[in-house]
Amino acid sequence: xxxxxxxxxxxxxxxxxxxxxxxxxxxxxxxxxxxxxxxxxxxxxxxxxxxxxxxxxxxxxxxxxxxxxxxxxxxxxxxxxxxxxxxxxxxxxxxxxxxxxxxxxxxxxxxxxxxxxxxxxxxxxxxxxxxxxxxxxxxxxxxxxxxxxxxxxxxxxxxxxxxxxxxxxxxxxxxxxxxxxxxxxxxxxxxxxxxxxxxxxxxxxxxxxxxxxxxxxxxx
Amino acid sequence: xxxxxxxxxxxxxxxxxxxxxxxxxxxxxxxxxxxxxxxxxxxxxxxxxxxxxxxxxxxxxxxxxxxxxxxxxxxxxxxxxxxxxxxxxxxxxxxxxxxxxxxxxxxxxxxxxxxxxxxxxxxxxxxxxxxxxxxxxxxxxxxxxxxxxxxxxxxxxxxxxxxxxxxxxxxxxxxxxxxxxxxxxxxxxxxxxxxxxxxxxxxxxxxxxxxxxxxxxxxxxxxxxxxxxxxxxxxxxxxxxxxxxxxxxxxxxxxxxxxxxxxxxxxxxxxxxxxxxxxxxxxxxxxxxxxxxxxxxxxxxxxxxxxxxxxxxxxxxxxxxxxxxxxxxxxxxxxxxxxxxxxxxxxxxxxxxxxxxxxxxxxxxxxxxxxxxxxxxxxxxxxxxxxxxxxxxxxxxxxxxxxxxxxxxxxxxxxxxxxxxxxxxxxxxxxxxxxxxxxxxxxxxxxxxxxxxxxxxxxxxxxxxxxxxxxxxxx
Numbered sequence: 001x002x003x004x005x006x007x008x009x010x011x012x013x014x015x016x017x018x019x020x021x022x023x024x025x026x027x028x029x030x031x032x033x034x035x036x037x038x039x040x041x042x043x044x045x046x047x048x049x050x051x052x053x054x055x056x057x058x059x060x061x062x063x064x065x066x067x068x069x070x071x072x073x074x075x076x077x078x079x080x081x082x083x084x085x086x087x088x089x090x091x092x093x094x095x096x097x098x099x100x101x102x103x104x105x106x107x108x109x110x111x112x113x114x115x116x117x118x119x120x121x122x123x124x125x126x127x128x129x130x131x132x133x134x135x136x137x138x139x140x141x142x143x144x145x146x147x148x149x150x151x152x153x154x155x156x157x158x159x160x161x162x163x164x165x166x167x168x169x170x171x172x173x174x175x176x177x178x179x180x181x182x183x184x185x186x187x188x189x190x191x192x193x194x195x196x197x198x199x200x201x202x203x204x205x206x207x208x209x210x211x212x213x214x215x216x217x218x219x220x
Numbered sequence: 221x222x223x224x225x226x227x228x229x230x231x232x233x234x235x236x237x238x239x240x241x242x243x244x245x246x247x248x249x250x251x252x253x254x255x256x257x258x259x260x261x262x263x264x265x266x267x268x269x270x271x272x273x274x275x276x277x278x279x280x281x282x283x284x285x286x287x288x289x290x291x292x293x294x295x296x297x298x299x300x301x302x303x304x305x306x307x308x309x310x311x312x313x314x315x316x317x318x319x320x321x322x323x324x325x326x327x328x329x330x331x332x333x334x335x336x337x338x339x340x341x342x343x344x345x346x347x348x349x350x351x352x353x354x355x356x357x358x359x360x361x362x363x364x365x366x367x368x369x370x371x372x373x374x375x376x377x378x379x380x381x382x383x384x385x386x387x388x389x390x391x392x393x394x395x396x397x398x399x400x401x402x403x404x405x406x407x408x409x410x411x412x413x414x415x416x417x418x419x420x421x422x423x424x425x426x427x428x429x430x431x432x433x434x435x436x437x438x439x440x441x442x443x444x445x446x447x448x449x450x451x452x453x454x455x456x457x458x459x460x461x462x463x464x465x466x467x468x469x470x471x472x473x474x475x476x477x478x479x480x481x482x483x484x485x486x487x488x489x490x491x492x493x494x495x496x497x498x499x500x501x502x503x504x505x506x507x508x509x510x511x512x513x514x515x516x517x518x519x520x521x522x523x524x525x526x527x528x529x530x531x532x533x534x535x536x537x538x539x540x541x542x543x544x545x546x547x548x549x550x551x552x553x554x555x556x557x558x559x560x561x562x563x564x565x566x567x568x569x570x571x572x573x574x575x576x577x578x579x580x581x582x583x584x585x586x587x588x589x590x591x592x593x594x595x596x597x598x599x600x601x602x603x604x605x606x607x608x609x610x611x612x613x614x615x616x617x618x619x620x621x622x623x624x625x626x627x628x629x630x631x632x633x634x635x636x637x638x639x640x641x642x643x644x645x646x647x648x649x650x651x652x653x654x655x656x657x658x659x660x661x662x663x664x665x666x667x668x669x670x671x672x673x674x675x676x677x678x679x680x681x682x683x684x685x686x687x688x689x690x691x692x693x694x695x
Binding site: 016017018020022023026027028030031032033034035045051054055083084085088089090091092093096111113114115118119122123172173174175177184185186187189190192193195196199200203207208209210211212 | 247662
């Protein structure tokens with residue numbers, strides 16, 4: 001996994017609560033068996049005026065000029081500013097894949113849905129929870145200043161504005177460690193293979209009914 | 221010392237170690253796999269040269285992409301017209317073969333929506349930890365399991381290690397006291413709960429559903445309730461084990477038998493929250509006050525009783541919420557203050573992992589029996605949750621009831637709940653749907669979804685607009 005240390009970049013605001021993962025990447029694009037290439041279809045139903053399909057040439061599609069992604073001032077943004085309960089709904093990891101593929105590295109919101117929040121960390125993205133009022137102030141600042149940027153520092157757990165204001169944030173120690181080092185989580189867990197095997201042997205002894213294979217009994 | 225909640229008990233029995241900070245490593249008993257969220261996980265295993273830790277802990281089936289007309293299904297993979305979908309289903313078959321995972325393939329008579337077939341096969345057993353790359357995995361909590369929806373990276377992690385890295389959630393109890401009115405169902409309970417606590421009300425919690433009204437539900441009804449825990453923000457929902465749970469499971473293919481069953485039952489009957497368990501939050505509801513529910517907006521929390529009206533955004537004090545309501549009404553093409561019964565429909569969808577089990581189909585069939593779908597309904601379809609549900613329904617003659625009333629009778633799959641296959645709601649069309657999400661575009665590009673119970677969807681099919689099924693069934 002790609003490491004995350006610091007990120008300074010243009011902030012793009014998405015002023016809408018309860019943005020669900022269908023909104024982030026519609027279902028027709030989930031048919032892909034790859035992890036990449038979803039960026040051009042990020043927020044597809046809002047970014048374009050027509051309905052996109054996996055094989056559509058996106059450069060030929062009519063864009064929605066009112067949508068933030070299509071506004072010149074937010075081009076090349078790497079930090080997404082969002083509202084409450086961002087990423088709710090479906091567990092599709094295609095949502096962080098699409099954000100990542102587009103170029104987003106940090107998402108700031110007052111709250112996130114649990115599964116989406118977890119999925120971000122598995123993909124080198126940093127979701128940051130900030131107080132609702134601070135997020136609102138950031139929305140105002142972004143609106144007022146074209147090319148507004150923020151500097152995110154994960155080791156220090158701070159966000160610094162262009163005016164030098166420092167906003168601290170919290171992050172789970174394990175997740176922080178994983179991002180900073182770009183860890184292969186499976187590899188790390190497998191270092192505990194013996195502990196897992198011991199647990200499993202004990203559990204099998206206590207609860208053998210979870211280990212019988214219905215596949216055999218039903219003739220499949 | 222205070223007692224433990226059911227969640228605490230299952231968590232503790234599966235805790236391998238505390239890793240760092242809040243993160244813990246927990247053992248996973250069962251992983252369910254479908255075609256959409258697994259290909260990248262298998263590819264990850266291949267690239268790293270890894271094998272599944274315990275292949276027999278997994279059960280796979282294709283459900284999201286597959287066609288639901290019998291003509292297409294008869295053709296097997298070739299019947300999937302969309303080549304991208306076909307490759308995804310084929311990839312699941314190939315991966316299961318390569319990694320030695322048991323799959324109920326597309327035309328196996330036991331195939332179906334993953335959350336329907338898990339319990340149906342007895343692959344969902346009380347006290348288990350279950351995961352699936354699908355947010356509606358919360359469904360399985362109805363049988364006293366701890367079930368999490370996970371992302372694809374986690375699917376790969378569980379395949380490779382049989383463990384999940386997870387933070388312990390807080391405990392919430394939603395207690396539904398008293399008895400439901402006739403015509404009010406599990407779906408109405410859970411929609412009313414979401415209306416009360418909101419779509420993020422359960423974020424960071426595991427929700428246990430309890431109280432007299434929950435206890436009185438069948439396992440099918442309990443699954444409907446737990447299924448939508450995620451729509452209240454909770455990754456897992458669960459319900460205590462009782463005789464209803466055991467009666468449901470006994471004799472199912474993956475369930476233990478004989479002496480093993482007796483031993484298991486002794487353990488499973490302890491899977492209840494202790495009387496003195498402490499919940500971080502308790503929500504009380506009165507079942508008798510719950511009416512049939514209808515969503516009018518683009519989030520499951522935007523819900524009203526069928527006798528009610530669409531609320532006025534202007535009356536909402538929170539400017540954020542007001543904005544959301546205005547946005548939703550614009551998308552839905554509806555007016556504030558309008559009566560729910562005046563919402564006219566173009567399409568009826570009875571199916572999904574929320575409401576496609578035999579009991580759901582019986583409820584819907586009862587309402588449409590001897591009647592005709594209204595002329596203005598362009599498409600009304602019933603999609604059973606599994607091949608076994610379909611066979612059972614046909615044995616009871618429910619398919620004939622639906623067909624005679626003018627509803628289409630389809631093959632099992634996820635279908636128009638998320639419209640990844642050809643079953644899609646057209647732009648601007650209103651659909652009474654027994655599914656779980658009314659998000660923008662969920663059932664089709666610019667489609668408009670209203671979430672309801674199977675009985676309410678059936679009654680709407682006959683009337684062409686929403687009606688109170690409690691009254692229509694008396695007609």
